[in-house]
Amino acid sequence: MSFVDQNTAYETWMRTVCDVVEEDLERKHDRMSKTAFKFLRATFFRWAHTVAATVPEIMELPAPLAVGDAHVENFGTWRDAETRLVWGINDHDDAAEIPYASDILRLAVSVRLADFSVGSRDAAQAIFEGYGEGLRDPGPTLLDQKEMWMRDYVTVTDEHRTAFWGEIDDYSGASPSSDAKSALLASLPAGAEFERFAGASKGGGSLGRPRFVAVARWRGGRIAREAKALLSSGWDWATGNAARPSRLNDAVNGATSAPDPFLHTDRGFIVRRIAADTRKVERNSDFDRKLDAKLLRAMGSEIGSIHASTPQLKQAILDDLKQRDPGWLYETAKATASAVGTDFAEWSASNA
Structure with missing residues (x-):
C-alpha cells in the first residue's frame, strides 16, 4: 500500500474512535511536508510496514512491551512519587509488544534524518551499546542522585518557566467533551x-487528536493538567490489531521505571500534570548543540531498561543482541531511513 493510501486509511479509522480536530490534522499534514524528520515523527502507524518491507527479519525477534514511537524528541523530565527529578521516555502513546530491535532502529533513524552534528555511525554505536547496558542493568535515570551530568541537558531556566506559562496563557478557551x-x-x-x-495544539503524530488543558490555582500558585485522546498503538493498528487496548499504563508503570504519579488514563484520555520541569525536551538550537554520543547512549539505555520490564524475554533479547554489533544498526538504519525518505517524497509531491 502506498503511504498516501495508508495515511488516508489511518485517518479514517481515527475519526471512528475520537473527535478529530480537523484544523490540527491540516497542520499535521503541513508539518509532514517540511522535513523527513518531522514526517517520521508524525507517521508511526507506517513504521511496521516500513520495517517489514526493509528489514523483515526484525519482525521475528523477541517482542517485549516496547516504546513504539522512539525518536530523539521523545524524551523529557518529570517528578516521581518521591518528587525526584527523572529523565526518560516522555510519550508512551504507542506502547505495544513490538520486536525489540524496532525501538533502537527508530531512534537511530531519527538521528540520521534530523541531521545532527553527531555522525550516524557514532550515533548507532552509542545507541547500540547503551541499549545493552540498560537491558543488563535496568533502572530509572534519577537526576537528583545519579546521572547528575544530565542536568546540563535539561536545566529549566527562568526564561523557560516564563515561556511555559506564557504558552498556557496563549491557549484559546475551549469546551472539552464531558469525558475530558x-x-x-x-x-x-x-x-x-x-x-x-483551554484547547492545545501540540505534538507530531498526535496532532488531530483532541487535547485540552485545565488551569487552576492551588495553595498560592497556578497549576495545569492536560488531557489528550487515547488511541490504540499505531503498531497494533498497522498489524491488524486496532481493537487491542492501549498498553500505556503498563509501559509507564513498568518495574524498571520511576513513574510520574500524575500520568494516567481516564475516560478515554491520557491525563498528566504539565509544568516547566515536567516537559518534553524538544529540538531547538540548544538541544542540537548538546546532543552527543553520551546523551544518545543514555537514550539507548533508557530503551533497554524499558524492555527489561518484560523479564521473560530479557535473556532471549540478550542472546540475539550478541549476534549483532553497532555496524548492523548503522547499516539497517541507513536502509530504513531511505525507505522513510521515499514515503516523505511521495507525501511531499502529493501536497505540493
Whole structure:
C-alpha cells in the first residue's frame, strides 16, 4: 500500500474512535511536508510496514512491551512519587509488544534524518551499546542522585518557566467533551480553584487528536493538567490489531521505571500534570548543540531498561543482541531511513 493510501486509511479509522480536530490534522499534514524528520515523527502507524518491507527479519525477534514511537524528541523530565527529578521516555502513546530491535532502529533513524552534528555511525554505536547496558542493568535515570551530568541537558531556566506559562496563557478557551472535562477536574488536587479550560495544539503524530488543558490555582500558585485522546498503538493498528487496548499504563508503570504519579488514563484520555520541569525536551538550537554520543547512549539505555520490564524475554533479547554489533544498526538504519525518505517524497509531491 502506498503511504498516501495508508495515511488516508489511518485517518479514517481515527475519526471512528475520537473527535478529530480537523484544523490540527491540516497542520499535521503541513508539518509532514517540511522535513523527513518531522514526517517520521508524525507517521508511526507506517513504521511496521516500513520495517517489514526493509528489514523483515526484525519482525521475528523477541517482542517485549516496547516504546513504539522512539525518536530523539521523545524524551523529557518529570517528578516521581518521591518528587525526584527523572529523565526518560516522555510519550508512551504507542506502547505495544513490538520486536525489540524496532525501538533502537527508530531512534537511530531519527538521528540520521534530523541531521545532527553527531555522525550516524557514532550515533548507532552509542545507541547500540547503551541499549545493552540498560537491558543488563535496568533502572530509572534519577537526576537528583545519579546521572547528575544530565542536568546540563535539561536545566529549566527562568526564561523557560516564563515561556511555559506564557504558552498556557496563549491557549484559546475551549469546551472539552464531558469525558475530558471530568478527567481533567478529577486530576486536580482537593481544594484547587478551577480557572479555565483551554484547547492545545501540540505534538507530531498526535496532532488531530483532541487535547485540552485545565488551569487552576492551588495553595498560592497556578497549576495545569492536560488531557489528550487515547488511541490504540499505531503498531497494533498497522498489524491488524486496532481493537487491542492501549498498553500505556503498563509501559509507564513498568518495574524498571520511576513513574510520574500524575500520568494516567481516564475516560478515554491520557491525563498528566504539565509544568516547566515536567516537559518534553524538544529540538531547538540548544538541544542540537548538546546532543552527543553520551546523551544518545543514555537514550539507548533508557530503551533497554524499558524492555527489561518484560523479564521473560530479557535473556532471549540478550542472546540475539550478541549476534549483532553497532555496524548492523548503522547499516539497517541507513536502509530504513531511505525507505522513510521515499514515503516523505511521495507525501511531499502529493501536497505540493
